[in-house]
Amino acid sequence: xxxxxxxxxxxxxxxxxxxxxxxxxxxxxxxxxxxxxxxxxxxxxxxxxxxxxxxxxxxxxxxxxxxxxxxxxxxxxxxxxxxxxxxxxxxxxxxxxxxxxxxxxxxxxxxxxxxxxxxxxxxxxxxxxxxxxxxxxxxxxxxxxxxxxxxxxxxxxxxxxxxxx
Amino acid sequence: xxxxxxxxxxxxxxxxxxxxxxxxxxxxxxxxxxxxxxxxxxxxxxxxxxxxxxxxxxxxxxxxxxxxxxxxxxxxxxxxxxxxxxxxxxxxxxxxxxxxxxxxxxxxxxxxxxxxxxxxxxxxxxxxxxxxxxxxxxxxxxxxxxxxxxxxxxxxxxxxxxxxxxxxxxxxxxxxxxxxxxxxxxxxxxxxxxxxxxxxxxxxxxxxxxxxxxxxxxxxxxxxxxxxxxxxxxxxxxxxxxxxxxxxxxxxxxxxxxxxxxxxxxxxxxxxxxxxxxxxxxxxxxxxxxxxxxxxxxxxxxxxxxxxxxxxxxxxxxxxxxxxxxxxxxxxxxxxxxxxxxxxxxxxxxxxxxxxxxxxxxxxxxxxxxxxxxxxxxxxxxxxxxxxxxxxxxxxxxxxxxxxxxxxxxxxxxxxxxxxxxxxxxxxxxxxxxxxxxxxxxxxxxxxxxxxxxxxxxxxxxxxxxxxxxxxxxxxxxxxxxxxxxxxxxxxxxxxxxxxxxxxxxxxxxxxxxxxxxxxxxxxxxxxxxxxxxxxxxxxxxxxxxxxxxxx
Numbered sequence: 063x064x065x066x067x068x069x070x071x072x073x074x075x076x077x078x079x080x081x082x083x084x085x086x087x088x089x090x091x092x093x094x095x096x097x098x099x100x101x102x103x104x105x106x107x108x109x110x111x112x113x114x115x116x117x118x119x120x121x122x123x124x125x126x127x128x129x130x131x132x133x134x135x136x137x138x139x140x141x142x143x144x145x146x147x148x149x150x151x152x153x154x155x156x157x158x159x160x161x162x163x164x165x166x167x168x169x170x171x172x173x174x175x176x177x178x179x180x181x182x183x184x185x186x187x188x189x190x191x192x193x194x195x196x197x198x199x200x201x202x203x204x205x206x207x208x209x210x211x212x213x214x215x216x217x218x219x220x221x222x223x224x225x226x227x
Numbered sequence: 228x229x230x231x232x233x234x235x236x237x238x239x240x241x242x243x244x245x246x247x248x249x250x251x252x253x254x255x256x257x258x259x260x261x262x263x264x265x266x267x268x269x270x271x272x273x274x275x276x277x278x279x280x281x282x283x284x285x286x287x288x289x290x291x292x293x294x295x296x297x298x299x300x301x302x303x304x305x306x307x308x309x310x311x312x313x314x315x316x317x318x319x320x321x322x323x324x325x326x327x328x329x330x331x332x333x334x335x336x337x338x339x340x341x342x343x344x345x346x347x348x349x350x351x352x353x354x355x356x357x358x359x360x361x362x363x364x365x366x367x368x369x370x371x372x373x374x375x376x377x378x379x380x381x382x383x384x385x386x387x388x389x390x391x392x393x394x395x396x397x398x399x400x401x402x403x404x405x406x407x408x409x410x411x412x413x414x415x416x417x418x419x420x421x422x423x424x425x426x427x428x429x430x431x432x433x434x435x436x437x438x439x440x441x442x443x444x445x446x447x448x449x450x451x452x453x454x455x456x457x458x459x460x461x462x463x464x465x466x467x468x469x470x471x472x473x474x475x476x477x478x479x480x481x482x483x484x485x486x487x488x489x490x491x492x493x494x495x496x497x498x499x500x501x502x503x504x505x506x507x508x509x510x511x512x513x514x515x516x517x518x519x520x521x522x523x524x525x526x527x528x529x530x531x532x533x534x535x536x537x538x539x540x541x542x543x544x545x546x547x548x549x550x551x552x553x554x555x556x557x558x559x560x561x562x563x564x565x566x567x568x569x570x571x572x573x574x575x576x577x578x579x580x581x582x583x584x585x586x587x588x589x590x591x592x593x594x595x596x597x598x599x600x601x602x603x604x605x606x607x608x609x610x611x612x613x614x615x616x617x618x619x620x621x622x623x624x625x626x627x628x629x630x631x632x633x634x635x636x637x638x639x640x641x642x643x644x645x646x647x648x649x650x651x652x653x654x655x656x657x658x659x660x661x662x663x664x665x666x667x668x669x670x671x672x673x674x675x676x677x678x679x680x681x682x683x684x685x686x687x688x689x690x691x692x693x694x695x696x697x698x699x700x701x702x703x704x705x706x707x708x709x710x711x712x713x714x715x716x717x718x719x720x721x722x723x724x725x726x727x728x729x730x731x732x733x734x735x736x737x738x739x740x741x742x743x744x745x746x747x748x749x750x751x752x753x754x755x756x757x758x759x760x761x762x763x764x765x766x767x768x769x770x771x772x773x774x775x776x777x778x779x
Contacts, residue, residue, distance in 0.1 A: 096533075096596065098546070098596045098597055098599045098600050099599060099600065099601045099613065101601070102601065102613075118606065118611055119611040137297055137300075137301055138297070140297075140300070140599045140601070140606075140611075140612065140613035140614055141599075142300075142596040142597070142599040142600070143596075144533075144596055182539075182540070182541070183540075183541055183542075184541040184542070184543065184565075186542075186543075186544055186547075188546075189544075189546040189547060189550055192550065192556070192559075193550070193602070
């Protein structure tokens, strides 16, 4: 990794920082980060990494150093970012293509997500998938629990290694 | 989404200074439009001096409005503290339906600020369910069943959602593909149903309002069924059912929707026997008050939730509800079961095993993030501000409404007892509340000063509701505007069966006589005073249920 900062001015997170909540702690709420306008969010990430102006308004945006800076940029751009209250810090990684970055999600959130899906919760994919695939208004349906878990695992696998595609 | 009442109201751009004396930089300029208001519109309270015709909002004003819109859309916890226990979520979409039933603007007011084009209101009768019936079976045959023209057309849900044994329940609006197949379409594949066959296609702006339309259509068909079983004169069935349904609809507006929405003491004032209205319409009774359409009634946008339980425990996001339409997702139409409402999730219907309804959001200056969706509410000018809040504020600026201060001055003079209910009738208290909110929301001083001096009416109405009523109901000024408009409109323009001044049972008996049936045939309608009652009656419509998902 060629650079990482967080809003406390510290470097990369300590090993194991993303581990599960301590034993006995309640499982975190499954409230997730939400984005309304994915294209504006994606363009903002592009603007940070390339230094190009954002497509929506032609302005340049520096890489945010704090969660507040991130929210301010998203607010200005009407990204529609909702951050759950349990998210307190921001860590930004930038890396060269020669480095494989495995972004490991918090294990308690993975477990909570699996439990909720098994209990019949809808798999709410971002709406741009349906828009692009011509099935607007639909949400995915699964014939079995195994199929649902396959899809869940595939999604995690996809976004963990997708490199800007 | 809820651009049903196009445009919005704000005491900014042209309207500040109302009585002809510009009071701040956000006032009318000499380049203001002539011939304003547009055909079909007027200002509230004819006795008030009219505001100067508004000028198109300049860049400085639009930037201030954009800053305010951003503050109204800033991310805030969407938790249960923002829920309104007094107004279930179904009323949000009833209000959208009602807005469509009041005005139908040719060109949205916010577009006028950009293009300088003209607009007009196209709605003929108001609060007469024209939004449902259009001109009736002769004028809008596509909305009515071919074999039984007295019935509104309700179509099956998508087949893949149907129970194999029972078939698809009739729970969707009529839709069609009228153009030739799109390029690349393969024979045998389902054509995209990209047209909503409704007299008012705005009722397919989102799946919740299209489902509300189905609910009213089912109610109408259930009434037609009663008349048919009683062997009513065939030629009278449609007309009598329509008037009976409209009678019940108006009663629900008076006794259910407005009771929930308005400040309790304002509601009591306007529903007391012999209540008088300040807004008599003057010489333009048939025109609609801009301050209602583009100011106070915009409050419905703040009631929209980010997600809903539609017919089960799953939370479905607003993005999907906005897309489940012929305009947003034609390839997925007819409507799927996923978006088909079980009404006990939207109205407070009591009964064993019935769920508690989704709450609407409290009335306060905050829009759900989903109303930023650029697919529906993309940026419209060089402020690059997306979202419905900016459109509301800009449209209000274009409309040139009575300024908030002028409205309060008038109310204090004419209805001092009502004005005394609100601390914000005092200019100093009002200004302090505005300053505090704008500072707390992070609106910079350069924008906050003009906004506090001349608050846009749609914003002020929400702030007042939050400050005075914890967002549970509208505040005093917002309630007066809505009551004067809606209750005044129904009082000035009674239905034929109401013209004699009798009560609802008497009006229904009159309608039954017109259809040649006994009064008992329509008498059950006299017991319907709220939306839950209407849902239960509509559940008896042919083909509706019980189905999957359940109707009630």
